[in-house]
Amino acid sequence: MRPLTEEETKIFFKKLAEYIGSNIKKLLERPDDQYCFRLHRTRVYYVSEKIMKQATNTGRKKLASLGVCFGKFTKTGNFRLSITSLDYLAQYAIYRVWIKPSAELSFLYGNHVLKAGLGRITDSTPQYQGVVVYSMSDIPLGFGRTAKSTQECRKLDSEQIVCFHQSDIGEYLRDESKMF
Amino acid sequence: MDVSSILNKAEKKPLHIPEKNDDLQYDIGNLTTLDSLSINSEEFLKDVDNNIKDLTRDNAQLLINKLFQIEGELTDTGVVIQLPDPTTKIPREKPVPEEKPLTKWEKFAREKGIKKRKKSRKVWDQNKQQWGYRSGYGKANNEMDEVIIEDKGEIEAEDPFLQRKQNKQKRIQQQKKNELMNIARSKNGKVAKQTERVIEDLSKQAGKRLTRKQRLQKMFRVVQQSTASHGLFDKRVKNEPKVKLSKKQQFNSVTEPDLKNETKNHLDVLDRILDHTDVSINLEKAINQFKDTIDDADIKPKQQKKKSKSRKPRKPKKKK
Structure with a gap:
């Protein structure tokens, strides 16, 4: 476990900003407690100061996890957000997509969101923008990227993809063994 | 035994001269001939084995005839002849040896055109009254051999x-x-x-x-x-x-973290990133608002456009 280097911070924030933009500030400056990002075995964790300090007592080999995992650095040095970060993404997301109850199951099996399943979408969402996907009852289901801008979505056929699937809460079941 | 007489006799009976034109290329130095013309392909193919044997015998005979034309010397073991230099050029087996790299002096001498002068191997030794080698063990005029050094007022050392x-x-x-x-x-x-x-x-x-x-x-x-x-x-x-x-990368301390400073650095990084990504005017949003207002009321588009452009974007609006 160690703090992120400046280069790592840059890569991480760039990816995070695609979903929550300048709301990253709210993650860093919280009124309740001091929080920080820590890197442990290529994964980035969002931890309170208290837990982080407790974790320093555990050896690197024995420490399994701490705080909330936001994702991991790939071996090529990119950053991948993981589904465990959904709590925070959903809180601060700038662009959102709501899907109809009929399309929920399909999305939770890892499929893209089609126009037919699209309930609502944030106004003026650009193309290829990182978005958080909600059910119509405002339960966050996962996140992805828009395939078309809001403007273009209006003209699409019902079978065309509106939002590319990246991650969904079905992964907690599907990828249980690989996740942590 | 006089071989030449035998040879002369043999020449009179031209049994050893094959019935063919002598159009071979000889390389006596390598004991080789090259026959590039003699094959009549149709007849040759009828009985290849025998034809090759005949041809080879004839050509070998011609080559040996050439050898006997060279004048030999009689020695204890028999007649010995001196072969001429080989004429066929055969590629060398090993690569050409590399040139030795020049020493600093050799390089300098080459540039200045200084040439080595031959020196005699031996020089006269005045003290020993005899010739001695110029260098090496027991060389002539060796100052180390002198038992007495004459003090001409130049000696400074003790x-x-x-x-x-x-x-x-x-x-x-x-x-x-x-x-x-x-x-x-x-x-x-x-x-x-x-x-x-x-x-x-x-x-x-x-x-x-x-x-x-x-x-x-x-x-x-x-x-x-x-x-x-x-x-x-x-x-x-x-x-x-x-x-x-090279030094290992130093990370910030894990056990004694300076969180305030860390957060500040993170915010700096964030500012730099957002500067790049944020566009101050969200054109699409502006256009949408502009269109909506046109639909709502009949206002002249020119005035409205200015108004909508001046508005700031990125206010999350959750409505389609």
């Missing part, structure tokens, strides 16, 4: 004998050094020069001019690590300083 010894040692050391330098120059002259150039560039970039010693030290450090193992398995020269690998 012990002139010892000084001579020391001087000789110095000369030997210098020569050894020169030899080593010559080897080094010939072996890694290229590498050394390249490295030197790199270091020179680096020091220039840093705005510093290094002294020769500093440059050498720096170069040494570079060369030390220039193998696959970063010099781990290289043979060490005597008194060679240890290889220092």
Whole structure:
């Protein structure tokens, strides 16, 4: 476990900003407690100061996890957000997509969101923008990227993809063994 | 035994002369002939084996005839002839030997056009009253052999004998050094020069001019690590300083974190990123609002456009 280097911070924030933009500030400056990002075995964790300090007592080999995992650095040095970060993404997301109850199951099996399943979408969402996907009852289901801008979505056929699937809460079941 | 008489007799009976035109190319030096014309392909193919045998016999006979034409010498073992030089050019088996690298003096001499003069191997030794070798063991005019040194008022050292010894040692050391330098120059002259150039560039970039010693030290450090193992398995020269690998990356302290500072750094990074990604005017949003207002009320588009453009974007609006 160690703090992120400046280069790592840059890569991480760039990816995070695609979903929550300048709301990253709210993650860093919280009124309740001091929080920080820590890197442990290529994964980035969002931890309170208290837990982080407790974790320093555990050896690197024995420490399994701490705080909330936001994702991991790939071996090529990119950053991948993981589904465990959904709590925070959903809180601060700038662009959102709501899907109809009929399309929920399909999305939770890892499929893209089609126009037919699209309930609502944030106004003026650009193309290829990182978005958080909600059910119509405002339960966050996962996140992805828009395939078309809001403007273009209006003209699409019902079978065309509106939002590319990246991650969904079905992964907690599907990828249980690989996740942590 | 006079062979030539036998030969003369044999020539009269031309049994050994095959019935064919002698249009062969000979290379007597290599005991070879080359027959490039004789094959009549149709007849030849009828009985290849015998045809080849006949042809070979005839040609071998012709070659041997040529050998007997050369005048020989009679020795104890029989007639011996001297073969002429081979004419066929055969490619050499091994590559052409590389030229020896020039020593510093040889290079200098070549540039200045200085040529070696032959010196006699032996010189006259006045003291011993005999000829002796110019150099080497027991050489002539060896000052080390002198038992008495005449003081002409030039001797400064306390012990002139010892000084001579020391001087000789110095000369030997210098020569050894020169030899080593010559080897080094010939072996890694290229590498050394390249490295030197790199270091020179680096020091220039840093705005510093290094002294020769500093440059050498720096170069040494570079060369030390220039193998696959970063010099781990290289043979060490005597008194060679240890290889220092480049410093490990230092991370901020884990156990005594300065969280406030860390957060501040994170915010700085964030500001830089957002500066790049944020566009101050969200054109699409502006256009949408503009269109909506047109639909709602009949206002002149020109005035409205200005208004909508001045509005700031990125206010999350959760409505389609």
